[in-house]
Structures are given as C-alpha cells and as structure tokens.
Amino acid sequence: MSAGTGLFLSFEGIDGSGKSTQARRLAEALTEAGREVVLTREPGGSPGAEEIRALVLNGDPDRWSAETEILLFTAARRDHLERTILPALERGAVVIxxxxxxSTRMYQGLSRGDLRAQVDRLHALMIGREPDITLLIDMDPEEGLSRALSRTGAEERFETFGLELQQAMRRGYLELSxxxxxxxxxxxxxxxxxVVFDRLQAALPELFGASA
Structure with missing residues (x-):
C-alpha cells in the first residue's frame, strides 16, 4: 500500500489521557496553518467502521472474546484505511x-490474553501500514480512569475494566514506544x-519547527 505525500499521525494513550482533545487541537492548528487535515478515529472513521464501533464499544464488557474483538477491529480498520486514510494521504493531506x-496491540493483544502475535500477524496480512508518527499521551492511570469515568455517554465498555487495566495499558504503551x-x-x-499542547508541538519539529 503506497501513499502520496501526506503525513499519517496517530494518537495513543490510556482512557482519559486527553489524547482526543490534543488530536482536535492539532487538527485545528494545522488547518489554520493552511494544511488539509483529516481528523478521524478508531474504531470508526468510515461508515462501515462506525457500525462495527457500535458493536464493540457498547454493551457488556464480556460480550466478545478477545479473539473476536481482534477480528472486528481489524475489519473496521481495513474499511477505514481503504475509504478514508489512504485517499487522504494520496491527496497530500495530514491524517490525524x-x-x-x-490500541489493538494493547487492549486485545496484551490486556485480554497473550494474543499480541495474532494481532501482529493479522495486521501484517490485512493492514500492512503503520502511522508515520505516533504521539503517546502519557498519563497517570488513576487520574486517567477518573477522567474517563466522569465522561457522559454510552461508550464506556473498556473503562469498566477498571484501574488494573489502565495500569497494564500504561506499562504496555511505554514498552511499545x-x-x-x-x-x-x-x-x-x-x-x-x-501546557500539554505546547509539549506536543515541541515533539513535532517537522510540523512546528525545532523551536516550537
């Protein structure tokens, strides 16, 4: 899968880390600077992937096995890649x-069973692409969980897994980094x-300059 001259950035972090807020702020800043920006999310980001999102993020925490989740997330990611990410990169856009x-490597590959190898094999077979840059917003797990549980809305299935999951996720993300x-x-x-956005800009000298 080749892409044009665009730039593909992903945001990662435990629940409540503020990554979604920072992703929006980055998109706004780059848009104001004159770049075409596509701000998207996973699971989701295309019509088919959004339907799968509703299946995996709502309902009882034990609704799906980890193996089933891996298949569902990969199916959503493939549709997202084909319909949203690759066309935008071909146009030269910044995809955030x-x-x-x-996230699949962490949530399904590590936290819900020793399935990391399966995640990576399926990713290589069906996706075959990593972001150019991944921004990990690192957050204390207890603070992150408190923030996550304070949000309103139905999509809270993974937050209900509790502090132990958050702690495992933080360790896993740092290892992944x-x-x-x-x-x-x-x-x-x-x-x-x-303050966090200032740090974010400093971490992206290719977009904001070395002195940001």
Whole structure:
C-alpha cells in the first residue's frame, strides 16, 4: 500500500489521557496553518467502521472474546484505511487518527490474553501500514480512569475494566514506544490542555519547527 505525500499521525494513550482533545487541537492548528487535515478515529472513521464501533464499544464488557474483538477491529480498520486514510494521504493531506493498530496491540493483544502475535500477524496480512508518527499521551492511570469515568455517554465498555487495566495499558504503551522508537513520540499528559499542547508541538519539529 503506497501513499502520496501526506503525513499519517496517530494518537495513543490510556482512557482519559486527553489524547482526543490534543488530536482536535492539532487538527485545528494545522488547518489554520493552511494544511488539509483529516481528523478521524478508531474504531470508526468510515461508515462501515462506525457500525462495527457500535458493536464493540457498547454493551457488556464480556460480550466478545478477545479473539473476536481482534477480528472486528481489524475489519473496521481495513474499511477505514481503504475509504478514508489512504485517499487522504494520496491527496497530500495530514491524517490525524485517534487510535490505530497500537490500541489493538494493547487492549486485545496484551490486556485480554497473550494474543499480541495474532494481532501482529493479522495486521501484517490485512493492514500492512503503520502511522508515520505516533504521539503517546502519557498519563497517570488513576487520574486517567477518573477522567474517563466522569465522561457522559454510552461508550464506556473498556473503562469498566477498571484501574488494573489502565495500569497494564500504561506499562504496555511505554514498552511499545521503545519497541517502535522510530515512530513514537511520548508526550507528558499531566497539566492544563494548553501546557500539554505546547509539549506536543515541541515533539513535532517537522510540523512546528525545532523551536516550537
């Protein structure tokens, strides 16, 4: 899968880390600077993928096995890639995605069973692409869970897994950032959104300059 001159960025982090807020802020800043930006999310980001999102994020925490979730998320990701991400990259746009395959590596591949190898094999077979840059918003798990549970809305299935999952996810994400050090940028998520965004800009010299 080749793409044009666009740039593909993903945001990762535990629930409540503020990654969605920072993804929106980055999209707004780049749009104001004159770039075409596609802000999207996973699971979701295309009509078919949004339907799958409703299946996996709502309902009882034990509704699906980890193996079934891997298949569902990969199906959603494939549709998202074909219909949203690759066309935007071919146009030269900046694609900013709230979660991508690293979330599946963490949530289904590690936290719900030792399935990381299966996740990676399926990803290589059906997706075959990583983001150019992954921004990991690092957050204390207890604070992140408190933020996540304070949100309103029905999509709270994974938050109900509790603090132990959040702690495992943070450890896993930091390990992943070392495994894929060539594309990961770790940004401290504590503090006001403006402060975190300043750190984010500093982590993206190719977009904001080395002195940002």
């Amino acid at each position: 995605c709230d979660r991508f395959a690293d 070392r495994e894929y050090a060539d594309r990961f940028r770790v940004v401290e998520g504590a503090g006001a959104p403006d």
